[in-house]
Amino acid sequence: MTQDQIGPAPHPVPPVVGRRSPQPSVPAPGREPRPGLVRRLLDHPALILPRDFTLFLVGARTDAAIERTRAAHGARAAFEAAYTRSSDPWASATPRYRYQQRKYEQIMALLPDRQRFRSALDLGCGLGLLSQHLAGRCDAVLGIDVAAAALCHARTRAAGIPNLRFEQGDLLHLPTELDGRFDLVVVADTLYYLSPLGDDLLKALSARIADLLAPGGLCLLANHFFFTADADSRRSRRIHDAFAWSHRFSVRSEHRRAFFLATLLDRRDDACL
Numbered sequence: 001m002t003q004d005q006i007g008p009a010p011h012p013v014p015p016v017v018g019r020r021s022p023q024p025s026v027p028a029p030g031r032e033p034r035p036g037l038v039r040r041l042l043d044h045p046a047l048i049l050p051r052d053f054t055l056f057l058v059g060a061r062t063d064a065a066i067e068r069t070r071a072a073h074g075a076r077a078a079f080e081a082a083y084t085r086s087s088d089p090w091a092s093a094t095p096r097y098r099y100q101q102r103k104y105e106q107i108m109a110l111l112p113d114r115q116r117f118r119s120a121l122d123l124g125c126g127l128g129l130l131s132q133h134l135a136g137r138c139d140a141v142l143g144i145d146v147a148a149a150a151l152c153h154a155r156t157r158a159a160g161i162p163n164l165r166f167e168q169g170d171l172l173h174l175p176t177e178l179d180g181r182f183d184l185v186v187v188a189d190t191l192y193y194l195s196p197l198g199d200d201l202l203k204a205l206s207a208r209i210a211d212l213l214a215p216g217g218l219c220l221l222a223n224h225f226f227f228t229a230d231a232d233s234r235r236s237r238r239i240h241d242a243f244a245w246s247h248r249f250s251v252r253s254e255h256r257r258a259f260f261l262a263t264l265l266d267r268r269d270d271a272c273l
């Protein structure tokens with residue numbers, strides 16, 4: 001019997017005899033039983049288990065392969081090849097690694113409490129794992145990725161989620177029909193793959209993403225961040241700074257987590273376009 005099944009307990013629990021009253025087996029309404037200290041420590045979002053570090057090695061191997069293929073065949077072919085070689089190139093959905101799942105939960109927790117979104121866009125959605133989380137907070141979610149192979153996996157994984165759909169597209173060439181259609185745009189671990197990632201491109205990108213948002217819309221950026229001396233982390237810092245300095249956005253909050261950086265930005269409606 002699984003935990004979710006309802007029915008009699010397989011072994012009846014003997015009554016507790018003695019002076020101390022037994023713990024009620026059913027918590028009082030509104031009072032969940034508090035997990036033990038060890039469980040709470042293990043569930044702490046900042047805890048990274050040693051095995052989670054192998055996840056970063058898997059990612060580094062994928063990134064190296066993408067670099068090699070990109071040099072010979074271009075960026076899109078490189079991402080297609082990554083998702084053809086593996087159904088989970090960054091081991092984001094592999095249950096043995098908890099880091100990535102927690103990261104999605106932490107990213108979702110950065111969204112304003114209780115706010116529900118009408119229409120969200122997940123740019124560079126990959127397997128659509130974050131898109132699935134978004135589907136719980138949004139009336140409709142669109143995931144866009146440059147790799148058709150990624151979307152094949154994403155659609156299979158999201159079968160049965162009616163408010164989530166995926167389309168193939170390059171975030172550098174998004175159709176203008178999408179403009180103003182979203183009250184939330186999320187871009188996670190995607191922008192640092194753009195190459196060359198110069199200041200002009202970042203400026204154009206922040207303006208393009210602002211165009212996608214409806215007035216009052218929010219943009220949430222999340223990018224891996226180890227420590228300032230690391231070259232990749234410096235690229236993430238540069239991306240977040242470019243959006244923060246854009247006259248199209250104002251920073252609502254910035255968050256350093258193990259091991260990523262997240263910035264929540266408001267589309268500025270007073271900006272002179």
Ligand SMILES: C[S@@+](CC[C@H](N)C(=O)[O-])C[C@H]1O[C@@H](n2cnc3c(N)ncnc32)[C@H](O)[C@@H]1O
Pocket residue numbers: 079090092123124125126127128129130144145146147150169170171172187188189190193194
């Ligand atoms: C590391 S994965 C991140 C996937 C997802 N955002 C997540 O957090 O699970 C990076 C994704 O960016 C996509 N990507 C890279 N360049 C892109 C572009 N120019 N337009 C759209 N997607 C792109 C890749 O295909 C890949 O799925």
